[in-house]
Amino acid sequence: MKKAITFIKLNVLILSIFSTLLSCKNANKNEVSKIKVPKTKKEQLTLSKGFQLLESNCFACHSPKNPIEDRIAPPMAMIKDFYITNNKNISEEDFIKSLITFINNPNEENSKIPEAIERYGLMPKMNFTEEQITQIAKYIYNSKLEQPNWYKNHFHNEKFIHLENLKNEDLSYKELGLKYAMNTKAVLGKNLIAAIKNKGTEGAVAFCNTRAFNIVDSAGVTLNTKIKRVSDLPRNLANTANKTELDYIYSTKKAMKNNKKTSPLVQEIDKKMVAYYPIVTNTMCLQCHGVPNTQILPATLSKIKELYPTDKATGYGENELRGIWVIEMDKK
Ligand code: HEC
Numbered sequence: 001m002k003k004a005i006t007f008i009k010l011n012v013l014i015l016s017i018f019s020t021l022l023s024c025k026n027a028n029k030n031e032v033s034k035i036k037v038p039k040t041k042k043e044q045l046t047l048s049k050g051f052q053l054l055e056s057n058c059f060a061c062h063s064p065k066n067p068i069e070d071r072i073a074p075p076m077a078m079i080k081d082f083y084i085t086n087n088k089n090i091s092e093e094d095f096i097k098s099l100i101t102f103i104n105n106p107n108e109e110n111s112k113i114p115e116a117i118e119r120y121g122l123m124p125k126m127n128f129t130e131e132q133i134t135q136i137a138k139y140i141y142n143s144k145l146e147q148p149n150w151y152k153n154h155f156h157n158e159k160f161i162h163l164e165n166l167k168n169e170d171l172s173y174k175e176l177g178l179k180y181a182m183n184t185k186a187v188l189g190k191n192l193i194a195a196i197k198n199k200g201t202e203g204a205v206a207f208c209n210t211r212a213f214n215i216v217d218s219a220g221v222t223l224n225t226k227i228k229r230v231s232d233l234p235r236n237l238a239n240t241a242n243k244t245e246l247d248y249i250y251s252t253k254k255a256m257k258n259n260k261k262t263s264p265l266v267q268e269i270d271k272k273m274v275a276y277y278p279i280v281t282n283t284m285c286l287q288c289h290g291v292p293n294t295q296i297l298p299a300t301l302s303k304i305k306e307l308y309p310t311d312k313a314t315g316y317g318e319n320e321l322r323g324i325w326v327i328e329m330d331k332k
């Protein structure tokens, strides 16, 4: 009986979160992330480390985006509600302490949400240092992740902001540039797949025309890090590789031809650090970059020709070098 009642409580909570979600659908999509502005660089770095730890260690189970039926644990925002928002006077220090207590020793006694244990089973014990849990706790305490549209509107932005902060840390330019490239690729890929699903390949071409460039650009512009995709056989003339980029493209193509491992390159150019990474095709790409009229269907092809009269980016096979990421970073 007790179980039934706690279930209802949890469902009411879920419902109330959903209704806020609905009422916020008109919120400004371009709103910039509002993390409490940390006073010092050190505090900023702590938050960035907290975000990275949270993303790579906690969101697998506490994902902010899983629909209710796929959940294996409550979303982190809901946990924040229980620990902080509904507990108005809890100080940052006390929240850190309670998180350390629970993560070091997840059990019913240390739990503040027994209904979550009933519903999902106890959280497994994981090994984190107190310093790491403190960083995670500080991020949760100071971020706005309890806002219902946080994931949709802020998550990608958060990723880039915190990467920018980590720049001063231990990452090499090669690793840092790769993270920028992979984050951008994830955003682009997600948008592309969604567009193909909703509008078909033909419709997605038009989408790429206006968007592919914008997303990459806006991520680069806001953050003083320039991110672009270029090619020796560009579809969009704006993505034409320059001499240095061509050198990297040709040497990578040669390595691929000889079945050698490709490797990124980092160079200092005009006091900036510039990193290059290969972009390789897979089957999915061929519906827009493969053999005209067979892999690229006629309707798609005519759309491409209309938007890109000088298109050179067809005739590719699988696992070929389509182009490269070029990431230009300020020096640390
Ligand atoms: C393997 C899945 C998994 C991972 C990874 C995971 N959790 Fe959990 N967590 C759960 C489950 C399931 C619950 C709900 C049951 C419970 O409260 O123990 C939970 C509950 C919690 C709670 C509420 C505890 C309570 O009952 O008061 C906190 C706080 C929490 N997790 C923090 C974290 C943090 C921080 C991380 C990352 C360092 C993390 N979790 C990673 C599965 C996970």
Ligand code: HEC
Residues within 6 Å of the ligand: 192, 196, 201, 202, 204, 205, 206, 208, 209, 210, 212, 213, 229, 230, 231, 233, 234, 235, 236, 237, 239, 279, 280, 281, 282, 284, 285, 286, 287, 288, 289, 313, 322, 323, 324
């Ligand atoms: C729905 C059609 C479509 C699919 C699928 C697609 N692309 Fe493209 N691709 C385009 C369009 C359109 C452009 C031009 C975008 C622009 O104007 O910047 C483009 C541009 C590019 C560029 C920038 C250089 C250039 O030629 O302008 C690269 C690199 C690229 N695509 C790689 C890929 C890879 C790799 C895949 C598969 C993972 C892929 N594309 C899948 C349509 C597509």
